[in-house]
Amino acid sequence: MSTDTTPSELPKQYDHAAAQKRWYPYWEERGFFHSEPDPVRKPYAIVIPPPNVTGALHLGHALNNTLQDILIRMKRMQGFETLWMPGADHAGIATQAVVERRLLQEEKLSRHDLGRQGLVDRIWEWKNDYQTRIVGQLKRMGCSCDWARMRFTLDEVCARAVRETFFQLFREGKIYRGKRLVNWDTYLQTTVSDDEVFHEPVKGHFWHFSYPVVSPRPGEPTHITIATTRPETMLGDTAVAVHPDPAIALKQAEKELRRRLDEAPAKEKPDLQKQLDEIERRRRDILPSLEKLRDMARRGTKLELPLTGRKIPLIVDEWAKPELGSGCVKITPAHDQNDYDVWQRHTEIGAINILNPDGTLNENVREKYRGLTVKKAREAVVSDMEQEGLYNPETDCEDREIDLAHSDRSKTPIEPYLADQWFIKMDELSQTAMDAVTDGRVKIIPERYAKGYLDWLGEKRDWPIGRQLWWGHRIPVWTKNTGEEHLGEGVQRMNEDSRGYPGKTTLRILSEKENELVHVQDDTSDSGVTHRYVCVQKPDASIEAKLKDNGYVQESDVLDTWFSSALWPHSTLGWPEPPPELKDCLKYYYPTNVLITSRDIITLWVARMVLMGLHNVGEIPFHEVFIHPKILDGYGEGMSKSKGNGVDPIDVMDKFGADSLRFGLAYLTTETQDVRMPVEFECPHCGKLIAQTKKNRVLPWIECKHCGERFSTQWAEKPEDKALPRGAVVSERFELARNFCNKLWNASRFALMNLDGFDPGRVADDELYVEDSWLLSRLATVTEQVSEALEQYRYADAARTLYDFAWDEFCSFYVEMVKGRLQDDVGRMVAQRVLAHALDVLLRLLHPMIPFLTEDVWQRLGRLAPERGIDEPLPAAESIMTAPWPQCDPMRQDPEIEAQFARFQEVLRAVRDIRARQNVPPKTPIRFSVRCEADVAELLAPMKPYFSSMAGAEPVEFGPDATAPALSAGATLPNIEVYVDLAGLIDVEAEIASKRREAEKIAGFIAAKEKKLSNAGFVERAPAEVVQKERDSLKEIQNQLAAVEQVIERLGDAS
C-alpha cells in the first residue's frame, strides 16, 4: 500500500502482506541492519543460533528469532551499535542423512555410488536451497540481521577457526587418539554421540549358556553359567568375572532392599519381599559355589570359550553381581560399556572386536560366522551352542523386554563398538566453563538451568569429536602406520618445542619453515605398530603433497558438528585471522551481550561455546544466556516434522501476518511455562478450521468436515494427493495478536484522519485536559515498565503491558474522549498535538514486537505531522527503526490525576451497568446524579461532558446533597452513590431483585470480615495496619449495604 493514500481511504483491516512487502526492502536498502565497529558508540551484539540446513524453519525457530529481533530492535533504537550476526549450521549427520535418504528414495543411489566429492556436492546444493529458504523465512518475519555478515559453519571464515582450534588443541596435547567404545550406527556407518541415541524397549530374550571349566579340581564346578541378551557377542568374550566377595555383596544388596521395603508404598512391598526371599535363596544355594569360583579365579583358572577354540580367564571383578543371574558375567570389552570398564581394570584380558563397520561379523571370528549380520549370527550361535550341549532351549531361554539403544538419525539399533577415535580432553576446559558460570561472568536466565549446565560439565567426560561422515570439516591430521618400531623417514625429537609445547617432533621431509606449521604425535600403543599423526595448521598444498608422497594419509573422518558450533561467537567475528570485512569486529563486539536459545542444547552447545571462547579468545562468548520456552502442540507434545504436528511460520504469517506472529509469540513467552498451542488445519476450500488430532495429523489428505472437499497435508506423496490444494497448519492462538494489530491499525487510522491541519508546538501544562495528563502519566509508567521488562527478558510482561495500555486506555478511553475536542476549533490544536505525540511514543514502544505495522503508521504520521512532541517539537526520524527509544519522564507521572481518572471510570462503568441492567437502549438518553463528598465531586466535575459521549448519560447533580429521583436505579460504590433517573423506563421489580442479590453478596463479605475481626489471634498477631485496614473496609462495606437497603426500600415505596 502506498503512503500517499489519504487517511480516509485506508482499509479498515490492516493489510499485513502489503506492509511487509513494502517495508522490509526499505529497511534493507537503507542499510539499517548493517553494523560496523564505531568507537564512539557502545556495541550490542547477538549471534544467531544457526539453524540447521536440514529443513525449513518451524515455529520454535520463529520464537527464538522473534525474541532476538525484539531485543536487537530495541537496542538499536536505544543508540547502541547493534549487530545481529546471522548464519546457518551444516549439521553434519542430520543433513547428510536427509540427503542420503532422498537420494535413495528418488534416485536409488547410495553415497558410495556418488563418491565423497559427489555426495558433498549434492549436499551443497541442498544446503544452498535450504539456506535460501531459511533466510527468506527470517526476512519475512522481519528479522533485522546484518545479512552482509551471513556465515555458514562450513564457509572459509569458519573453517579457518576450526582448523586453528584443532591445531592448537592438538599441539597442547588436548586432542588425542584413543580406542573407545562408541555408539556405532551400522546403517549410516558412523559414530553417534550419546545425545543422538534414544532408548526404546523391544521384546527380546535372556539366554543362559554354559562355559566349560578347564581342568577343574575334584569338587569344583565343571561348567559356569552366564546369561546374555546378545548371544553373538560371546564370540568376542575375553573373560568371565565373579565377585571378589559374594557374601558381602549379597549382604549389601539385602540391606538396600530392606531400606527400600521400609519406605515403599504398600503396593510395591510384595515385590520387594520376593526379591529379599530370592537373596536368601541365593545365599543358601549359590553362595558356596560363587566363593569357590572366586578362589578358582584367584588361582588363574581358565574357561573354554565355546565355538571359538579360545581359552579365557576367570577373573575377579565387582561388576559381577551375585544377586543377579548366575552370579557370573561374561566380559566382552569391545561391545559393552560395562565390560569395557572391566577391561580397563584388567588390561591383560584384551579386547576383541568382532564387528565390521556395516554390522556384519569380521575376521576375528571363525569362518562360518564371518559376514553374517548380527541377527543371523545370533541364530547361528544359539543353535551351535545347543548342538554342543551347552544350551537347552527348553530351560535356558526366557522372554524379556530390553531397553535397546537406537540411533536418532537412522532409527536402527546401536551397536557398542570399539573404534579408534579422536578425543578432546575435557578436564581443564570443562572447569573453565564451570567457573565462568559459578562466578557470574556468564549469567544463565532463568537461573535454574545453570544446574544442568554445571552437572554436565562436572562429569568432564572427554569429547569424542570424530564422525565417520563426508559432510563436515575434515580432520586436519595425516597419518602413517608401519609394522616397525620406527617410521621410515628420519625425525628429530626435541624435549620441548620453542613455544613451550611438550614433545615437539620435527619431520625431516619438511623444511624448517614448514615444520613450524605442523605438529606431530607418535603413538605406539598397539603392539608393534607405530602411528604417526601430523596435524597441519592451515591448508598448505606443498606440505600436503610431501606428506602424501611419503605415505601419509589424511583422516577421512570429519569433526562433530558441535566442534564448529562451539566456535560460533568468535569464528563469525573473524577469529583468528579476520578477512578485511571483519577487521576489528572481534575486539569490538566480543563478548556478545546475550545468547538466546532453547534449553535442549545448553550442554551440547552453550557449554562448549563458553569453554572454546575461553580457550581461543581468553574471554567468555556472551554475558547472558536466555533460555526460552518450548512450543508444544495442543496435547503437550513437542512439535516435530516426523510427528506431523509442526507448524510452519509461513502458514501463520500468510493468515495472520508477521506482526501477529511476533506479538503472539512474545505474548506467550513467560518465564516458567512451555507454550501449548492447539493446532488446526485451515481448509483451502471453505477457509474453516479443523482441529488437528493425533489421528489426522499423519494423513496424506483430509476431508473437510464443513464443506466435504479434500485437501493435502505435509504427508502427501502420491501425485493425486499432491494435486490437492494444501491445507495450511495454523493455531487460533494468534488471533489475539491479529485482533490487537487490527485495533492498533484502526486507532492509528482514526488519529491520521484527524490530524489534518496539524500544527506542531509546545503544549504547556495548563493547556492539558485531564485526559491528556492522565494519558501522559500512564504513558510514562508504561514506557518504564516495558523497557524494564525487555531488559530482563520478560517478554510476556512487556507484551501484556502494551496490549492493556493500548487497548483499554489509549483506545477505549483516550481516543473516545478526545473525539469531541477534535471536532472543536478551540480544543483541536492541543488535542492533535497530544494525540500525535502519544501515538508516536506508543508506536516506538511497540516497534520491536510489531515492526511492520508501526513503520507503516510511522511513515503516514510523518507526512501529516513531520515534527511532533509536546515538550519541544522535533522532526521525526526517517524510519521508526532509527527513531530513539522512548524515555520515561517521571515529571509526567501523576498519581493524583490517575486516582481522579479511576473515579471517573468507576462512575462511568456504574452508569453503563445500570443502562444494561435495565435494558435501556443505547440511544435513549438518561439522566443521573452522584452523591459523594465535595472533593470527589470536584474531581468529577471536569469529566461531565464525557458521560454523555461515552454512556449517553446526562449528569444532573454531583455532591453531598444530590438526591435520588423518585424512580431511579442506583449503584453503590465505595463512598459514592450513583442514581440514574429512570422515570418511565424503570422495571421496578427487576431492579429490586437485582439490588437484593447485591445486598446478599455484600452481607456475605461482611460476615466473612466480622468473623476475621472477631478472631482474637488475628487482631493480636497481625500487623496493626492490616487490622486497621480490615476494620476500615468493614465499615465501608457496611455503609454500602445500608445504602443498597435504602435503595430497595425506596423502590418498594415507589412501586
Next chain:
RNA sequence: GGGCGAUUAGCUCAGUUGGUUAGAGCGCCACGUUUACACCGUGGAUGUCGACGGUUCGAGUCCGCCAUCGCCCA
C-alpha cells in the same frame, strides 16, 4: 533411577515479597451496526486455585508427601 518444570474458569494462560471480594484473551449469554475498528462496543455468567497433610492470625502464593503430565540426564 536422578534432576527440572507444570497442574488456577469450557480452552490457552497471568497472578510480583503470604494480607480486602483470584484476573486476561478466546468461547458462551444479552444488548448494540454511535463516521477508527464486528479482527468492534457495552454488560453478564462461569473457579473446592490437582489431592492430602503442615507452618501461620491469615496460604493460589511457603514446607512435606502423593497423583498426573512434560522435558533433561542415566
